[in-house]
Amino acid sequence: MRRVLVTHVESPVGRRVVKALFHDPDVALVVGLGTRPEPSFLAPYRGKVAYQRIDLAKFRHLQSFLHSERFARVRPDSVIHLPFAVEHSLERVPGGVSTLVSETRRLVEESVEQRGIERFVYLSSAFVYDPVPGNGNVVSESQGLGFDGDGDALVRAWIDADLVCQGELHGSNLRMTILRAATIVTETGEFVNSPPLSHAQAPFGYDPMLAVVSDRDVARALVLALHADKPGIYNIAGREVFPRSQLGAPPPRSALGLGAAWVERLVRRAPAPGRSFDRYGLVPSARLAHEALGFEPQYRIEVRGQGAARRIDTVRCR
């Protein structure tokens, strides 16, 4: 029976993970960590789920929690860490996305030192990969990472945090599993664990294919990784892929008329340096996760309509 610590429990993926763990008979106890006051959605799960308000980015907060009597009573043996599944727009994270890297580093270090913690499951992103030029490209776990000092700050943070966890892949104290998820779509049609997919930022002449996955499927994959004793790196993706123009937010309406709208679009779509994922497609192959963890997407994403009338739905597969 596992006793699991789930970070960023108030995030859309965190909620799904808590619900999945609550119904999991092999999990005895779940402790959710979050920066906000206790979310109301946890109320029905109190029998098995506890909540601790804590800012993981602050060293003292983490230390005081790890050495508290509460932590000693909980005695978690597993950690599910979801640092980048926090906000709709990660660029608005207070203190910048680099704080999420430092919090990941501290949590991994403390988990190694805490002898009771055996397993660590980290949710990374498929945007860590270096995209191959082209519109649609399947990438496996062996694909190189997109190291670029001048690149996007968010992608650099993803790669840094991924590398921190990779450092413990072959460690003796901790069984580390890294799940690199495609763009996660929540029930309300929002994108999580993804760079902003604004339509205006896509360079002219490029419309890369992006893989999507439902937040419920990601939660399932996290739980599967928790139970399967198979440390390593796995891609997580759904069955559907879409052109970025179909997923991205519609461009703002111009008040200047039709001709000006085209000029505006041309100007806005000037290629941005260092954002190769704006041009080249990234479709992670989840074959390894299927073979090793038994992961199979159970939900599919449907995009209906275009522009302002666009709607994104999550539908259960038959």
Next chain:
Amino acid sequence: MSRDEPTTLGPSLGTDPFAQGDGTLPYLIRLRERSMRIVAEPVPRRPRGEPREELLEAPDLGPPVPELPSFDDRDESAGALDRLAGLLLSAGEEERLTQLAHSLGSRPYDEFGQSPRVTRRALALFKFLYRYWFRVTSSGHSVLPEKEGAILAANHGGLLPFDASMIVVDGVLGARPPRLVRTVVDRWAGTLPFVNVFYARVGQVMGSRDNVRELLRANQLVLIFPEGMAGVRKRAAERYVLQPFHLGFVEESLRHRVPIIPVAVVGADDQAPVLWDVQPLAKLLGLPFFPITPTFPLFGLAGLVPYPVRYEIAYGEPFRFYDEFPPEALEDPHAVRYMAERVRRRIQEMVDQRVLARRSKRS
């Protein structure tokens, strides 16, 4: 503190889960009932006294209507291009495209960005190039597998890759059943705006090992030009002389146990004979090569239009190296080089036969 009353750990940690008894049970029951309501919808019962319906034999309505991919805007906003494609394509060609679309199921795009809708539009245009511009004749379709995957290894020539597009059109119009040939394209093409999107929508993929492996796992026909860019930029004096082969296609064939089908294309090397490759200019412009042809750059971009030469496509007997060699051969570079050389010689023979036949016919 007694065991019965719940322990409060503080305002943030909530109640102590160990101190609770069966507090979650009513919730679980409610949850299960709710989920059962969602999953199991009530089936309307037959009222008492109403006679049971007789099971009749289904009327013969002919063959079932093939299921079309569920595009969100298939009927409502079918654009002018779709209507034009509908006029240009015959009923038989539409049926072949429908059969191809089946492989995608209900998805509007596959992993590589291929869209049946854009493929249909492109086929309507390229069919005219196939029939009336290049007047393609092809032979040996029987070696193309019906469902299994295979690697098509072909010679490459001409300035623009019309040889690849003609093989793709031939796969749709000539093969039985129709197969969509997925060409592996040079990475440089993937960096070009608009071109990269068009290639992907009509089923071409960029040259990476992961892409090829995924296609072969999905039992697709993968067209590879093992000469690479060297085949395109070779000068007119070297036309129909195959350049040294890259070895990746043999390795993937052995790894996935798929046959290599040699494909000879005659005509592509005549469509735009390269007189000179100005490498310094190519480096300056960031291009893989800068060709001088009789018409380019003399007539500007119009000089890139291929000459209306006759094309001939021939499929040869497949090589099944995985049956001839043990799996360890994959690790032996000499063995892989030997296999690639056998394929190269076979394609060269096929090309030479057809070029000689052409010359004798002219004389």
